[in-house]
Amino acid sequence: MNNSVTNTARLLGAGLRALLVLTLLTGVLYPLAVTGIAQALFHNKANGSEITADGRVVGSALIGQAYNLPLKKGQETPEPDLKWFQGRPQNGLGANSVNTQYKLILSGATNRSADNKDLIDWVTAAKAAVIKDNSTADYKVKPSDVPADAVTSSGSGLDPDISPQYARIQVHRIAEQNGLTVAQVQHLVAEHTTGRTLGFMGEPRVNVLELNIALKALVAEN
Amino acid sequence: MGPVLAGVLQLLALMAALALAHIPLGTYMARVYSSDKHWRVEKWIYKGIGADPNTEMRWPAYLRGVLAFSAAGVLFLYLLQRLQGVLPGSLGFASIDPDQAFNTAVSFVTNTNWQSYYGEQAMGHVVQTAGLAVQNFVSAAVGIAVAVALVRGFARSRTGELGNFWADMVRGVVRILLPGAFVAAIVLVACGVIQNFSGIHEVGQFMGGSQQWNGGAVASQEAIKELGTNGGGYFNANSAHPFENPTPFTNLFEIFLLLVIPFALTRTFGVMVGSVKQGYAILATMATIWIGFTALMMWTEFAHHGPAFDIAGGAMEGKETRFGVGASSIFATATTLTSTGAVDSFHSSFTGLGGGITMLGMMLGEIAPGGTGSGLYGMLIMAIIAVFIAGLMVGRTPEYLGKKIGTREIKLAACYILITPALVLVFTAAAMALPTPGHSMTNSGAHGFSEILYAYTSASNNNGSAFAGLNADTQWFNSTLGLCMLLGRFLPMVFVLALAGSLAEQRPVPETAGTLRTNKPLFVGLLVGAILIITGLTYFPALALGPLAEGLAS
Numbered sequence: 001m002n003n004s005v006t007n008t009a010r011l012l013g014a015g016l017r018a019l020l021v022l023t024l025l026t027g028v029l030y031p032l033a034v035t036g037i038a039q040a041l042f043h044n045k046a047n048g049s050e051i052t053a054d055g056r057v058v059g060s061a062l063i064g065q066a067y068n069l070p071l072k073k074g075q076e077t078p079e080p081d082l083k084w085f086q087g088r089p090q091n092g093l094g095a096n097s098v099n100t101q102y103k104l105i106l107s108g109a110t111n112r113s114a115d116n117k118d119l120i121d122w123v124t125a126a127k128a129a130v131i132k133d134n135s136t137a138d139y140k141v142k143p144s145d146v147p148a149d150a151v152t153s154s155g156s157g158l159d160p161d162i163s164p165q166y167a168r169i170q171v172h173r174i175a176e177q178n179g180l181t182v183a184q185v186q187h188l189v190a191e192h193t194t195g196r197t198l199g200f201m202g203e204p205r206v207n208v209l210e211l212n213i214a215l216k217a218l219v220a221e222n
Numbered sequence: 223m224g225p226v227l228a229g230v231l232q233l234l235a236l237m238a239a240l241a242l243a244h245i246p247l248g249t250y251m252a253r254v255y256s257s258d259k260h261w262r263v264e265k266w267i268y269k270g271i272g273a274d275p276n277t278e279m280r281w282p283a284y285l286r287g288v289l290a291f292s293a294a295g296v297l298f299l300y301l302l303q304r305l306q307g308v309l310p311g312s313l314g315f316a317s318i319d320p321d322q323a324f325n326t327a328v329s330f331v332t333n334t335n336w337q338s339y340y341g342e343q344a345m346g347h348v349v350q351t352a353g354l355a356v357q358n359f360v361s362a363a364v365g366i367a368v369a370v371a372l373v374r375g376f377a378r379s380r381t382g383e384l385g386n387f388w389a390d391m392v393r394g395v396v397r398i399l400l401p402g403a404f405v406a407a408i409v410l411v412a413c414g415v416i417q418n419f420s421g422i423h424e425v426g427q428f429m430g431g432s433q434q435w436n437g438g439a440v441a442s443q444e445a446i447k448e449l450g451t452n453g454g455g456y457f458n459a460n461s462a463h464p465f466e467n468p469t470p471f472t473n474l475f476e477i478f479l480l481l482v483i484p485f486a487l488t489r490t491f492g493v494m495v496g497s498v499k500q501g502y503a504i505l506a507t508m509a510t511i512w513i514g515f516t517a518l519m520m521w522t523e524f525a526h527h528g529p530a531f532d533i534a535g536g537a538m539e540g541k542e543t544r545f546g547v548g549a550s551s552i553f554a555t556a557t558t559l560t561s562t563g564a565v566d567s568f569h570s571s572f573t574g575l576g577g578g579i580t581m582l583g584m585m586l587g588e589i590a591p592g593g594t595g596s597g598l599y600g601m602l603i604m605a606i607i608a609v610f611i612a613g614l615m616v617g618r619t620p621e622y623l624g625k626k627i628g629t630r631e632i633k634l635a636a637c638y639i640l641i642t643p644a645l646v647l648v649f650t651a652a653a654m655a656l657p658t659p660g661h662s663m664t665n666s667g668a669h670g671f672s673e674i675l676y677a678y679t680s681a682s683n684n685n686g687s688a689f690a691g692l693n694a695d696t697q698w699f700n701s702t703l704g705l706c707m708l709l710g711r712f713l714p715m716v717f718v719l720a721l722a723g724s725l726a727e728q729r730p731v732p733e734t735a736g737t738l739r740t741n742k743p744l745f746v747g748l749l750v751g752a753i754l755i756i757t758g759l760t761y762f763p764a765l766a767l768g769p770l771a772e773g774l775a776s
Contacts, residue, residue, distance in 0.1 A: 008290075011286055011287070011290040012290050012293060012294055013272075014271050014272055014273055014290065014291075014388075015287075015290035015291040015292075015293060015294035015295075016294040016297075016298070017270055017271050017272060018267075018270070018271040018273075018291055018294070018388065018391075018392075019291065019294050019295055019298055019356075019360070020270075020298075021266075021267050021270040021271065022267070022356060022359065022360055022392075022395060023298075023352055023356045025263075025267075025395070025396075025400070026355065026356050026359040026360070026395060026400060026446075027351055027352035027353070027355060027356040028351075028352060030400060030403070030404065030442060031351050031355065031439040031442040031443075033404070034404065034407045034408065034411070034417055034439070034441060034442040035417050035418065035419060035439060035442070037408060037411075038407075038408070038411040038417035038418075038441060039417075039418065041411075041412075042411050042412055045411060045412070045413075045414045045415075045416070046411050046416055046417045046418055046441075047416065047418050047420065047423075047437070048416050048418075048423060048425070048435070048437070048465065049414055049468075050425060053428075056426050057425055057426045058426055058427060058428045059425060059426065059427050059428055059433070060425065060435075060464075062414060062464035062465060062468050063433070063435065063464060063465075064464075065427050065428055065429070065433070066429070067428065067429055068429065081429070084428075084429075088543070092540075092568075096340070096342075096343035097340075097343070098315075098316060098343055098344060099313075099314070099315050099316055099343055099344070101314065102313075102343075102422055102434055103434050104342055104343050104422070104434050104435065104436060105342075105433055105434065105435055106340055106342065106343060106458060107342065107457050107458050107459035107462075107463050108340075108458045108459055108690075109459065109462070109539075109540040109568035109570075109571060109690065110539065110540065110568075110571065111540070111568055111570040111571060111664055111665075111689065111690045111691035112530070112539065112570070112571060112664070112665065112691065113528070113570060113571065113574070113577075113665045113669040113691075113772065114527075114528025114529055114530045114531050114537070114539075114571070114573060114574065114772075114776060115528060115529050115530070115574075115667070115669065115772065115775070115776060116530065116664075116665050116666075116669070119530040119539060119571075120529050120530045120533065123530045123533045123534045123539075124533055127533060127534070144535075146535065147535065147536070148526075148531070148534040148535045148536025148537070148538035149536075149538050149543050151533075151534045152534050152536075152538040152539040152540075152541075153539060153540070154462070154538075154540070154541065154542050154543065155459055155462030155540045155541055155542050155550075155565070155566065155567045155568050156457075156459035156462040156463045156464060156542065157459065158459070158463065158464055159464075159542050159543050159544075160464055161542075161543040161544055162543060163543055196223070196228060196470065197469065197470045197471050198471075199223070200223065200228050200231040200232060200235070201228075201232060201235075201470035201471055201473075201474055201549070202228075202469070202470020202471075202473065202544045202545055202546060202549055203225060203228070203470070203543060203544060203545065203546030203548075203549075205543045205544050209428060212428055213428070
């Protein structure tokens, strides 16, 4: 009995030593080496692909933002600022519930199933809003024009992109709100549309932050 | 080009990359585990451990090594989380509660990477990098070591010796996982995955104000998270988070990483048993199931049946624009057919049938191609079952790779395949019968049941993905899922190693005209059939109550 206890202890000791040595290798040296190379060669990307406009950082090219009007008194959900291109709904996004000394973005999805009542309500409301917001005096958005990404939340809640189709149906509204011609805005969208990588990877998309930065510059020019 | 064609082309590109990579990598791994030379850094490590890497171990000694090393891992990771509040380099994050720390420690040591915490708000740099990411390496290396021990059981005769656990595990880390992860991490950073130790970033926004996000050593962890089929995300959104998976290319690259070692191990197996054709038969079986499942997934996701998707005009809920439906379907299938559990889109918001495919992938035992190591040994167990069934049909004693599958062998194989279904079904039933666990559901009806069935399937098969609406941070789920992960990882390993020991002791039986040729397409068909029928019979009632009910209603 004593013998087997000693043996077990000896074996556990070996396991612990193995773990500590490998922690030094894979948990200290490896991440430090990768960080060193990353910071030296890809400084901006390794630190979050931040974008500067008008001399200040306005976000990360990879992290989607909300383009809303400031909350009015008594309002709980903000209204979209229709001057700017709108991204996808972010119903899965949260705020941190622990370590509340910070106000961290908590990435995430809604995890609602297709037959979930909340999701059906959200999608229905979002579709109605997209149609209403984007229809102008001489341009009517048809329900069949609204792509799925415009009315659904993404996996991360931080999707920086929208589909080219969702950008297209916002063009008339953006032109009207900013005193631009439809052709000008269409040109802007086309310039900021990224196709599939190598023609087949992923889906075509438009980065909303970059598009809005360009839009702001265009409005300032006019 | 339409999205369907683009999805198919991405799948074909992935197949081509894997076909190219698996032969050199598999042959290299066979050399790693057959070589009697030690690298200098390995000798230092063995000195640190105090182990002689040249001692041959019989199966009980090999198993004791696995268990001792894993127990030390659970203990260390548990303490690291419990002490986080006083550890430097932890952003001032609080310590993790005991039940969640237990669950997380077990989860990463068992290669599951189930997460009942939110990475970005709970885990600081030290726990992520020196705790969780380390287990991403070593748990994968342990899996490969056990698979290699089983392969040696087939390859060796009249000895009970299976190799040295410490040497196998250390070589897996030093010669395979570390170089692979290093290269992959640099590729990921070059594409936009973050890698820094600068804590919380406060960044301005377009509309004014600022947002706070969590920096960290993400690329280095992301690389091994996929390569080691671990799957635990740095951020809550896992590989859907743009900082973990920023582009369509990184998405395909990450899928490649999580599939490449499991597929290449079939080559390692073929080389080590002296017949690469035997390896091709296993590879063909895995590939058939993988491609079939991926095709089914794409079909159901593009067809997008379900009330909310009918209104939206597509199943984009929980999916990222840059990946779309096609690439998300490929990722979801690959991650659940391996023991990865990383996600680039949220399975709970897939169509009813799509969610069912992710569950069925795990229920197969994650063998097509499965986790690093665990996929190969799981598949070899199924091969033993298949030759046994074939033997029953013709009334011959079954044999596989020149070894008789006798009473002892078939008992061990049967025990292996009974463990996870028992864990999944018993614990799901218990959770449904008890009054409180159901309160954790986000969705109701069939999908609510699926959330719980998915959780126990994922934990018991060491996958780690979730129908994440389930609030799993409760004492009940943290404890029972932790238990499922432990039993689902180590009990099968006991049977695999016992089986390896008993095979290694046998003398080889000469091949005769009556021997079932296990390197031919007929055997591949038999094996695919056996896998699907055994799993189908085991889980059909449970699947009918959950994803089938949901999928057929819409």
